[in-house]
Amino acid sequence: MKKIILLFFLLAVLIDQGYSQATLAITADDSKLTISRHIYGQFAEHLGHCIYGGFWVDPNLPVAKQDRIRLDIVEALKKIKIPNLRWPGGCFADEYHWRDGIGVASQRPKMVNTNWGGVTEDNSFGTHEFLELCGLLKCEPYITGNVGSGTVDEMSKWVEYLNFDGESPTTSLRKTNGHPAPFKVNFWGVGNESWGCGGNMTAEFYSDQFRRYASFAKDYPGAPLKKIATGPSDGDYHWMETCMKNIGTRMWGISLHNYTIPTGSWSKKGSATSFSDDEYFKTLKNCLRMEEFVTKHSAIMDKYDAAKKVALVVDEWGIWTDPEPGTNPGFLYQQNSLRDALIAATTLNIFNNHCDRVKMANLAQTVNVLQALILTDKEKMLLTPTYHVFDLYKVHQDAKYLHIQLNSPDFESNGDKIPAINVSASIDSNKVIHISLVNLDAHKNISIRTGLKGLNWKTVTGQILNSEKITDINTFQNPDKLKLASFTGAKKAGDDLLAELPAHSVVVLTLK
Known part of the structure; x- marks a missing residue:
């Protein structure tokens, strides 16, 4: 007793x-399940200071550079073995015309980034610069094509420009621009958020557009395409059902976008750094909804693809808070706390545990935007708590579940x-x-x-x-x-x- x-x-x-x-x-x-290394992918959009002022810096900035690519960022990302990098967007992808970003940099036309801050970009960072960056990072490029404001021919020629090893006007242009050999880019997104900023399409219309665009995006020798359809946001199960029914296994993968909004309201999301215990709890509860979305969307995919040939690609995820006070609200710059690290770790655990269907994912975003791995201030750079989670979790890449x-x-x-x-x-x-x-x-x-x-x-x-x-x-x-x-x-x-x-x-x- x-x-x-x-x-x-x-x-x-x-x-x-x-x-x-x-x-x-x-x-x-x-x-036989493997946790794909591509679950640990990253996302770099032309947004705020992710590309310009992040990866791609002023020639006079006193940091180590190759061309204008910032090398301390490159070394930090190599350490955590990022497997792929998604570019150029995001919403930006559906207003980006790739031909404006090739050739002599000083002769490239400028453009207005209407989605993010209304800033003018000089297109000095384009296709060749992105692929140079991926080469330095030793990661695979994931390019999102323009379906919203582009054409079938435009995307088709971009694929040819990068992947064809034969003679054509397009490949001659690539060679003139300094790259005789093809780049052989495998991962291609066919549009982005076509239900929203990518064209406000219906699921029925988009799924027909995917079939059309995908038909002309050709496989070239040594460069089979892994085509990724624009999938749903959050719990839009009709969109998933429609795409799986109409596209089926014509796609390598289909995307899912889900952000953790602390308050649950897009109009007032909540602070990145000042929050109560109750707000902390509500944020984590919202984060855990990823389990629900992945489970329910996977069940729909199973109806049309029992063999699980089509990957669920969660190519935008992370916490989205109000921008830091005093910064351009269109640049989506937010700080990164221990709370964000817990969200990252929890979400990656969810993906690992669903590795039978989740084969790829991309944190939004890599540098200076949303749940960033890295923040910069001129020559200064810091690693966020979220970065350290990816450093911890890199041991799961391509390991047996x-x-x-x-x-x-x-x-x-x-x-x-x-x-x-x-x-x-x-x-x-x-x-x-x-x-x-x-x-x-x-x-x-x-x-x-x-x-x-x-x-x-x-x-x-x-x-x-x-x-x-x-x-x-x-x-x-x-x-x-x-x-x-x-x-x-x-x-x-x-x-x-x-x-x-x-x-x-x-x-x-x-x-x-």
């Missing part, structure tokens, strides 16, 4: 001190609740196991016991991203306030793994 009383006493103490418990089972089954069963305590706020813990796991080609764990609870540490069936391991190490406050950010004055640290809160206990996850933290464990 005394032992039982003591046990209840200790449990009460733990609860009082803000501790909670979760259980996890990880199984090495016969699944491990099946999980999670029993999580709830994170409660004002009578509402969400799961406090989310997880994904993989095993790489060297038989090293990686488990990514997120504790969303703003106040409670959570202990988690994990059983690993059919998996051999002897040691555990880890890294953690955490900070004192969920509103903490990196600044140019203090760029390393949030950074990765060693995690020592995990141990082997018999055949199980025990870990103590601090409140509002991201942890990746390595088991060997």
Whole structure:
């Protein structure tokens, strides 16, 4: 009786001190599923200072450059092994005419970016510059064609310009512009957000347009196209149903766009840096809707594509807040807090756990826009908390997916609740196991016991991203306030793994 009383006493103490418990089972089954590296893709639109003033800088800026490509950004992105980069948009893609961005830079016509700030661009960053950037990054280019204001011939000739190794007026132009060999670009988006800024089309009209554009976007030797259709926004299941019915497996993938809006309102989204515990909770609840959208859209895809040949491509995702005060509202510049890192980690766990259908994704956006990995201020550069999540999670790229069963305590706020813990796991080609764990609870540490069936391991190490406050950010004055640290809160206990996850933290464990 005394032992039982003591046990209840200790449990009460733990609860009082803000501790909670979760259980996890990880199984090495016969699944052939792989977590595609392309889930960790990025997005660079002609928007604000993502391209101009981000990747592509003034020749006089005192930073290391190749041509005008900023090399400290390149090195940072190479470190996290970004697999692909989506360009030129976004809404910008459907007003972009590729021929304006080739040839001698000083002779290129200027254009007005009507979607983002009404600024005039000189087209000095175009197709060749983008592909030079991808070469430096050692990533695959993902080009979005202009369906909204362009023509079938325009997109067809862009594909020919980049991918054909024979003789034609278009390839002669490429050679004149300094690139005799074809670039062999595989990933092509056929329009962007055609239900909105890309033309305000109906699903029926767009799906016919896709078939038309895709018919003239040709495969050339050594460069088979992976054509990606404009898919739905959020829960527009009619759009998905229509495209799957009318296009089917004529496409390599179909996109899904979903942003986490803290308030749920596009007119007043909420601050990136100043938010209450209740606002934090509501933001995370909105983030977790990605699970619902991916699940329901995948079910529709299964009706028409049981073999899962068509990829779900979540090529715009992330948190979208109000712009930072004092900045151009059309430039979508926002700070990046620990909350954003938790959103990134949670979303990537969702994608990993749906890797049977989600084969590609692109965070919006890479530099200086929305949930950016990198922020710059003239010659200064900083890595955001979200960057550090991608650094942690790169171990999952092209690793074998491990099946999980999670029993999580709830994170409660004002009578509402969400799961406090989310997880994904993989095993790489060297038989090293990686488990990514997120504790969303703003106040409670959570202990988690994990059983690993059919998996051999002897040691555990880890890294953690955490900070004192969920509103903490990196600044140019203090760029390393949030950074990765060693995690020592995990141990082997018999055949199980025990870990103590601090409140509002991201942890990746390595088991060997």
